[in-house]
Amino acid sequence: MELELDRSTREAIETIRGLGREHLRPLGMEADRLERPIPPDHEFFQMLVRAGYMERGPRSLDAAGGLDDAAAGDGRRTGRAVRNVLVSEEGAYWDRGALVTLPGPGLGGPPVASMGTPEQKARFLGMFATRERPLWAAFAMTEPGAGSDVARIQTRAREDGDEWVLTGQKMFSSNSARAAWVVVWATVDPDAGRNGHRAFVVERGTPGFEVLRVEHKMGVRAYETASFALDDCRVPAANLLGGEAYYAGRANRGFGGAMATFNATRPVVAVHAVGIARAAHDHARDFVRDEVPSHAARRRRRALERLADIRRGIEIGRLLCVHAAALVDAGTPNGREAATAKMYAPPIARRAIETAADILGEVGVLRDRYLEKLVRDVKMLDIGEGTQQVQRRIVARHVIGSDIVR
Amino acid sequence: MAIDTNLAEEVAELEVHARAAARDVLASGAEGAERAHAWSEPMARAFAELGTRGLWVPADCGGDDDLVAAVVAVEAFATGDAGGLLGADRPGPAAGVLRVLPDRGRARALAEAALDGGTMLATALIDAVDDVAAGFRVPWAPGVEVPHALVVAATDGVAVVDGGGLAAEPASASALWASGGVALQVVDGDAIARHPLDADDALVARAVPRLWAGAVLCGVGQAAVDYAVAYGRERIVFGLPVLGHQANAFDVAWATATLEAARTGLRAAACHLAAGRAADGGWLATLAWLEARDAGLRATDLGVQMLGGHGYIHDHPAQRWYREARMLVLLFGGADAALDDLADRALDAPDPLVA
Numbered sequence: 168m169e170l171e172l173d174r175s176t177r178e179a180i181e182t183i184r185g186l187g188r189e190h191l192r193p194l195g196m197e198a199d200r201l202e203r204p205i206p207p208d209h210e211f212f213q214m215l216v217r218a219g220y221m222e223r224g225p226r227s228l229d230a231a232g233g234l235d236d237a238a239a240g241d242g243r244r245t246g247r248a249v250r251n252v253l254v255s256e257e258g259a260y261w262d263r264g265a266l267v268t269l270p271g272p273g274l275g276g277p278p279v280a281s282m283g284t285p286e287q288k289a290r291f292l293g294m295f296a297t298r299e300r301p302l303w304a305a306f307a308m309t310e311p312g313a314g315s316d317v318a319r320i321q322t323r324a325r326e327d328g329d330e331w332v333l334t335g336q337k338m339f340s341s342n343s344a345r346a347a348w349v350v351v352w353a354t355v356d357p358d359a360g361r362n363g364h365r366a367f368v369v370e371r372g373t374p375g376f377e378v379l380r381v382e383h384k385m386g387v388r389a390y391e392t393a394s395f396a397l398d399d400c401r402v403p404a405a406n407l408l409g410g411e412a413y414y415a416g417r418a419n420r421g422f423g424g425a426m427a428t429f430n431a432t433r434p435v436v437a438v439h440a441v442g443i444a445r446a447a448h449d450h451a452r453d454f455v456r457d458e459v460p461s462h463a464a465r466r467r468r469r470a471l472e473r474l475a476d477i478r479r480g481i482e483i484g485r486l487l488c489v490h491a492a493a494l495v496d497a498g499t500p501n502g503r504e505a506a507t508a509k510m511y512a513p514p515i516a517r518r519a520i521e522t523a524a525d526i527l528g529e530v531g532v533l534r535d536r537y538l539e540k541l542v543r544d545v546k547m548l549d550i551g552e553g554t555q556q557v558q559r560r561i562v563a564r565h566v567i568g569s570d571i572v573r
Numbered sequence: 574m575a576i577d578t579n580l581a582e583e584v585a586e587l588e589v590h591a592r593a594a595a596r597d598v599l600a601s602g603a604e605g606a607e608r609a610h611a612w613s614e615p616m617a618r619a620f621a622e623l624g625t626r627g628l629w630v631p632a633d634c635g636g637d638d639d640l641v642a643a644v645v646a647v648e649a650f651a652t653g654d655a656g657g658l659l660g661a662d663r664p665g666p667a668a669g670v671l672r673v674l675p676d677r678g679r680a681r682a683l684a685e686a687a688l689d690g691g692t693m694l695a696t697a698l699i700d701a702v703d704d705v706a707a708g709f710r711v712p713w714a715p716g717v718e719v720p721h722a723l724v725v726a727a728t729d730g731v732a733v734v735d736g737g738g739l740a741a742e743p744a745s746a747s748a749l750w751a752s753g754g755v756a757l758q759v760v761d762g763d764a765i766a767r768h769p770l771d772a773d774d775a776l777v778a779r780a781v782p783r784l785w786a787g788a789v790l791c792g793v794g795q796a797a798v799d800y801a802v803a804y805g806r807e808r809i810v811f812g813l814p815v816l817g818h819q820a821n822a823f824d825v826a827w828a829t830a831t832l833e834a835a836r837t838g839l840r841a842a843a844c845h846l847a848a849g850r851a852a853d854g855g856w857l858a859t860l861a862w863l864e865a866r867d868a869g870l871r872a873t874d875l876g877v878q879m880l881g882g883h884g885y886i887h888d889h890p891a892q893r894w895y896r897e898a899r900m901l902v903l904l905f906g907g908a909d910a911a912l913d914d915l916a917d918r919a920l921d922a923p924d925p926l927v928a
Contacts, residue, residue, distance in 0.1 A: 170576060170925065172926065173574040173576070176576065177928045180928040246575075250576075256927075257927070445927075452919070455919075456920050475860075475912065475918075475919045475922075478860065479860040479864060479915075483837065485926060489576060489578055497579050499579075504833075507830045507834075510826070511830050511831075511834055560819075560822070560826070563816075566825055566829050567805070567825060571814050571822075572817070572822045573817070
């Protein structure tokens with residue numbers, strides 16, 4: 168067990184901190200005010216890409232697992248998943264919405280990295296190693312009739328010669344309206360349940376792929392959350408993620424691939440809540456330090472105790488996320504730990520923001536509206552990437568047994 | 574330098590052995606030990622044979638100085654029986670003062686005597702080191718006999734009080750009887766030694782007892798959850814196993830998650846302290862102790878609740894874990910002292926993983 172930041176992780180955190188202060192928070196605030204995502208042709212994205220960000224940033228090819236680990240040069244190195252968690256927390260600290268809109272494979276990367284054939288990895292992840300233009304990828308599982316219970320997805324996949332034909336509708340897919348490709352989960356047989364699941368890479372411009380709308384959300388408005396339809400959308404057999412061999416011989420392989428993706432991404436999404444909680448904490452801490460007079464001893468002491476309680480949630484929550492990621496780095500199954508982190512962190516963030524708002528009071532909250540924005544932003548984290556209830560169910564099945572907890 | 578929360582292989586092995594001893598020896602003897610106000614000879618031997626006492630003790634005091642392993646082991650033991658740990662785990666919580674006592678010769682002498690197994694060290698947390706002179710009462714201090722010495726961790730320093738100035742009184746506590754069931758009254762407050770310390774070192778002296786008590790709370794809580802799960806898988810209610818009802822299953826999930834949260838925090842705090850990062854470790858240990866407090870209370874409440882009336886009677890251990898948790902949270906100043914320590918640092922507390 169080691170808890171000392173190495174040089175490369177420290178530098179990565181400091182890089183995203185600079186980016187966050189200068190760009191993510193102002194852009195996030197602006198997107199919130201305008202009630203629309205940061206447009207894909209925004210100069211900020213161009214600047215990032217020219218600087219090589221898509222190769223190494225927190226939503227990048229590197230974070231998706233698409234790059235080999237380089238030698239650290241300073242002894243032991245923090246694993247990729249842990250580093251990604253710590254860097255992602257810093258990004259979410261500045262603005263979670265703007266963080267999610269950063270170019271890169273995003274949530275589309277992990278399934279390609281874990282399930283894809285070498286050719287698919289080269290083809291779909293390799294394109295991000297560019298400094299020419301911003302690119303995004305996306306992940307699409309949720310449907311109008313299948314949210315938490317992803318085994319019920321109805322999007323059909325039918326083999327036709329050397330193509331697959333996809334028909335159905337997906338929703339709540341981040342960045343999918345601007346994505347170069349989307350990992351779409353479909354079923355070859357709805358009656359087969361999880362055993363029928365397959366994952367396909369659907370490329371932008373494929374006939375039959377139609378963006379239906381970009382959702383109008385309560386918060387985290389900087390990134391787009393889109394619905395799209397697949398109307399006899401034909402993709403080549405080469406776009407079946409992992410190829411036929413991946414699904415042959417073992418039950419539930421496609422569904423398992425989706426769950427493995429969630430186990431890799433949930434610690435990252437959970438730590439976004441920690442970053443948001445830390446932002447709220449720092450807002451309230453600065454208020455107490457600078458604006459609560461020392462002669463208001465009772466008020467000040469009470470505020471200090473409440474700040475300490477917020478910190479407790481932040482630090483314990485972060486450690487849960489780091490631990491779930493450390494298991495990924497160690498190659499150890501982490502389904503329970505990832506769900507635990509995702510279960511724990513969003514509620515502590517919500518409580519942190521509510522406590523910070525209490526400390527600031529109405530005038531303090533409304534002065535720059537940042538904390539008011541966090542009140543709305545944070546709720547998404549208890550829903551996306553598996554709701555609070557889904558996480559409890561996962562943990563319960565691990566602890567009690569899947570024969571008892573259905 | 575790296576961030577890695579996975580346990581070292583030898584620590585993971587120690588956990589397996591300690592859990593086996595807890596299951597095979599301690600758990601079966603716990604009820605009898607509570608009645609006898611002492612661990613049985615096989616229980617004491619099982620604890621001693623694992624050789625974990627030295628894990629708490631600094632290397633220059635003759636110990637193994639592995640706080641992460643110490644926290645892991647004490648939690649594992651507590652899943653079997655926490656009732657006797659306060660008496661048996663010497664120096665255990667006292668090791669916080671031993672880590673920072675400026676008189677290293679005295680620290681070594683106290684540690685060696687404790688590691689020999691014959692000398693007990695009690696631990697108290699008070700506000701100011703000069704308050705030792707006023708006398709105070711230490712609840713649930715271990716052992717029927719008066720300890721050799723009492724180590725005191727204050728917010729501004731540490732002190733050592735000679736055992737001759739202590740009186741043991743029967744305590745009407747509701748749990749931890751296997752540790753002796755006495756309280757200590759400091760009747761003659763003349764300390765052998767009083768040492769002022771800077772705030773960070775003083776917090777280390779207070780943090781180690783919190784690590785110890787937090788780990789014991791996690792063990793007790795985990796035992797309660799494990800027992801409730803075993804019961805709730807079999808007992809049928811409204812046509813389903815108790816835990817087949819989502820309301821109950823979700824409660825178990827949350828109790829498990831909060832125990833895991835506390836456990837992770839305690840181990841991380843131990844890691845910081847072991848690496849000599851006093852400010853980081855002291856701060857995080859105090860946060861994690863509060864987390865363990867809440868998690869232990871919640872888990873042991875659930876432990877009774879899932880069994881219903883059966884949880885309330887002595888046919889099942891759930892009632893003992895419930896009582897033990899509610900005593901453990903009062904040790905070493907309880908939540909209020911922890912919150913005071915945290916509030917004092919709330920504006921400039923360290924955040925070691927944020928660069």
